[in-house]
Amino acid sequence: MIFENKIWVGKSGTENILLYPSMANRHGLIAGATGTGKTITLKVMAESFSNIGIPVFISDIKGDVAGMAIPGVDSESMQKRIKNFELNDFSYEKSPVCFWDIYGKLGLPVRTTISEMGPTLLSRILGLNETQEGILYIVFRIADDNGWLLLDIKDLRSMLQYITDNSSKYTIKYGNIGKQSVGAISKALLTLEDSGGNLFFGETSLDINDWITTDSDGKGIVNILDATKLVNNPRLYSTFLLWMLTDLYERLPEVGDMKKPKIVFFFDEAHLLFKGISSSLLEKVELVVKLIRSKGVGVFFITQNPADIPDSVLAQLGNKVQHALRAYTPSEMKAVKVAANSFRPNPEFSTEKIISEMGIGEALVSFLDEKGRPAIVKRTSIFPPQCNMGILDDYERREIIFKNPLGSKYIETIDRESAYEILTKQYEDERVQKEAEKEKKEMEKAEKEAEKERLASEKLAEKARKDQEKEAAKIAKEKAKNKSPFEKMASSAAKTATNTITRTIANKVSRGLLDMLLGGKK
Numbered sequence: 189m190i191f192e193n194k195i196w197v198g199k200s201g202t203e204n205i206l207l208y209p210s211m212a213n214r215h216g217l218i219a220g221a222t223g224t225g226k227t228i229t230l231k232v233m234a235e236s237f238s239n240i241g242i243p244v245f246i247s248d249i250k251g252d253v254a255g256m257a258i259p260g261v262d263s264e265s266m267q268k269r270i271k272n273f274e275l276n277d278f279s280y281e282k283s284p285v286c287f288w289d290i291y292g293k294l295g296l297p298v299r300t301t302i303s304e305m306g307p308t309l310l311s312r313i314l315g316l317n318e319t320q321e322g323i324l325y326i327v328f329r330i331a332d333d334n335g336w337l338l339l340d341i342k343d344l345r346s347m348l349q350y351i352t353d354n355s356s357k358y359t360i361k362y363g364n365i366g367k368q369s370v371g372a373i374s375k376a377l378l379t380l381e382d383s384g385g386n387l388f389f390g391e392t393s394l395d396i397n398d399w400i401t402t403d404s405d406g407k408g409i410v411n412i413l414d415a416t417k418l419v420n421n422p423r424l425y426s427t428f429l430l431w432m433l434t435d436l437y438e439r440l441p442e443v444g445d446m447k448k449p450k451i452v453f454f455f456d457e458a459h460l461l462f463k464g465i466s467s468s469l470l471e472k473v474e475l476v477v478k479l480i481r482s483k484g485v486g487v488f489f490i491t492q493n494p495a496d497i498p499d500s501v502l503a504q505l506g507n508k509v510q511h512a513l514r515a516y517t518p519s520e521m522k523a524v525k526v527a528a529n530s531f532r533p534n535p536e537f538s539t540e541k542i543i544s545e546m547g548i549g550e551a552l553v554s555f556l557d558e559k560g561r562p563a564i565v566k567r568t569s570i571f572p573p574q575c576n577m578g579i580l581d582d583y584e585r586r587e588i589i590f591k592n593p594l595g596s597k598y599i600e601t602i603d604r605e606s607a608y609e610i611l612t613k614q615y616e617d618e619r620v621q622k623e624a625e626k627e628k629k630e631m632e633k634a635e636k637e638a639e640k641e642r643l644a645s646e647k648l649a650e651k652a653r654k655d656q657e658k659e660a661a662k663i664a665k666e667k668a669k670n671k672s673p674f675e676k677m678a679s680s681a682a683k684t685a686t687n688t689i690t691r692t693i694a695n696k697v698s699r700g701l702l703d704m705l706l707g708g709k710k
Contacts, residue, residue: 189275189571195236197229197509197553199273200566207233207507209240209448211556212486215477215504218454219494219527220511225549226490227252229509230454231573233488234410238283243400243408243451247415247429255576256410257285257588269572281574283410284403287589290388290428294414295589296598298428300393302338303328305431308469313385313427314376323369326362327351337606340390341377346611348374383421388428391602396436398594400451408451419457426460430473433487437476440483450484458489459496474500494527502530506556508565512546531565539565 189196195207218233220226227250234244235256246253259280260266270278287295302310307328311321327347331338338344348370351358355365380386399411418425432453440450455461462470477487489497489505493513497505508530515521528540531554542552546567553568589595 189232189278189574190236190239193240195233195240196571197232197236198551198568198570200553200568203566205553205555205566205568207555208558209237209242210445210558211506211560212237212242212452213446213449213481213484214506214556214560215481215486216488216507216509217494217497217502217505218488218490218509218511219492219513220551221492221514223548224511224546225551225570226511228549228573228577229511229551229570230456230488230490231256231575231577232571234452234454235281235283235573235575237452238408238410240448241402241406241408242448243402243411244454245399245411245413245432245451246454247413247425247456249415249419249456251414251416252577252579253412254285254287254414254580254585255578256283256412256573257287257580258282258576258584260572260574260576261578266572273569273571275571279574283575284405284407285410285412285588286399286592286594287412287414287585289414290418290424291384292387292599294416294585295412296592296594297387297601298394298413299388299390299598299601300431300435301391302340302344302389303331304393304435305389305427308472309427309431309434312430312465312469313423314373314380315423316373316376319366320369320372322363323351323365323373326358326365329362330358331607336610337604339604339606340608341381341386343607345374345377346608348377350611380424383424384417385421385424388424391604392598392600394598396432396439398597415456419460422460422463425457426463429455429461430469433476433480434472436485437480437483440480440485442482443484444482446484449486452486452488454488454490456490458491459493461489462496462498462501470498470500474498474504477501477504493523494530495523506560506562508552508554510543510552512548512550513543515544532562534564534566537567542567 191204191206193209195209195212196204197207198205218226218229230246231253234246234253237244248254259282262280288298289295290298305313307321307324311324314320316324327344328338330351331347336343336347338347351365352367352370355367359365399409401409403409415425418428436451443450461473465473480487488507489501491497494502494510510527510531513520513524513527515524524543525540528538528543531539531552533539539552546552549570551568551570552565554563554565557563
């Protein structure tokens with residue numbers, strides 16, 4: 189509801205409880221036990237921000253926030269509440285809604301790249317220890333130095349394989365790269381993939397500016413992230429929300445104080461953001477929450493107990509709505525006392541006592557006034573929302589998603605060249621080169637073997653020839669040795685005749701040459 193351009197959330201007796209839009213970027217808290225009316229308060233505030241042109245982001249844990257997409261339904265109990273609040277001009281209205289879903293089933297896909305997430309938040313998703321986180325920093329640094337994009341999980345896995353294969357090359361420059369730590373990261377990536385986390389990393393990555401929009405009537409778009417499945421992976425859910433805050437902080441320009449914020453975020457189950465958070469990451473979150481208000485962003489944390497929020501963050505939440513808390517144990521009683529002490533006291537009642545007595549739809553409320561001062565806490569009856577208080581059926585949801593003009597931008601995935609493709613090609617080139625070198629060596633070896641066989645064959649042939657000659661000589665010798673007397677006489681006569689003929693010819697030749705010489709002298 190809107191009253192005099194302010195967010196009108198309820199009444200304390202006859203007094204209107206109002207939130208100044210200019211104070212919404214001082215952040216806030218909606219707390220209370222399960223079933224006390226936190227979601228109703230959330231819807232009332234969100235639709236009111238939307239009505240004055242402020243876009244909203246809401247993480248929908250139970251699926252009931254989606255009902256903001258359709259008008260509320262009249263009933264006897266609603267008419268009674270409207271009459272009690274004297275809301276004469278109350279009407280049932282829907283809000284302009286855009287559905288989002290990391291898994292891409294109940295809304296437009298929400299993606300970011302590995303590089304955009306960064307090693308710190310990625311380490312938190314994967315549950316890495318300090319040593320493993322250090323390895324992840326090395327991976328990012330090597331990828332940056334080589335100009336290799338890290339877009340999705342297969343890029344990161346390729347980089348892990350690459351630095352393992354080339355650890356000796358990078359150890360001196362970047363530090364020790366332990367195979368055991370790399371193996372632990374790879375195992376964590378596998379677990380993340382099995383839980384659907386691989387759908388979150390890739391392109392087209394989310395442009396936060398697409399959330400800071402209004403419809404044709406000037407109403408702020410209510411961006412609803414379906415987290416009914418996502419919340420089952422608390423690390424991914426909480427890190428996604430932290431990433432959004434840091435991404436907004438880094439992208440948006442400084443604007444100082446504004447009449448109304450650019451966008452307001454409502455983070456349900458806020459305790460998950462801080463569960464198991466490292467001190468260094470907590471310091472970063474504290475800084476972002478503190479400074480993001482100067483970027484025109486308001487953040488409201490929704491949780492059961494204010495004690496779920498670190499004191500350093502809780503101190504920066506100026507607007508508080510505290511629904512009932514049940515105190516049956518000493519620790520719960522202590523939590524009630526902590527919640528009570530966070531308010532500016534009201535002399536008319538005991539805040540600590542009232543917290544345990546309130547019914548459904550009641551809350552202790554303290555908003556900042558126009559000068560930024562916390563108002564005295566008031567016991568407040570929260571208005572009913574104008575939108576539907578129930579859930580949205582699948583058909584209506586699909587119709588809204590189908591008509592969303594952003595669908596053409598985000599539904600299709602893009603897989604451009606990145607570390608995976610570059611390293612795959614590099615490994616393939618190395619494989620082809622190794623095979624060529626192997627083939628060349630095998631050919632050289634075959635040629636050497638062939639030459640060796642040729643030489644061996646020649647050697648054998650030569651040996652066979654010599655052996656044959658020796659055998660022939662041996663046979664001839666044996667034949668000569670075994671000749672008859674007649675054969676020996678004939679052989680000797682033939683030999684003598686041959687010698688005689690040879691000498692006769694030689695003598696005739698000699699005389700002929702002498703006669704020629706003497707005749708020449710005459």
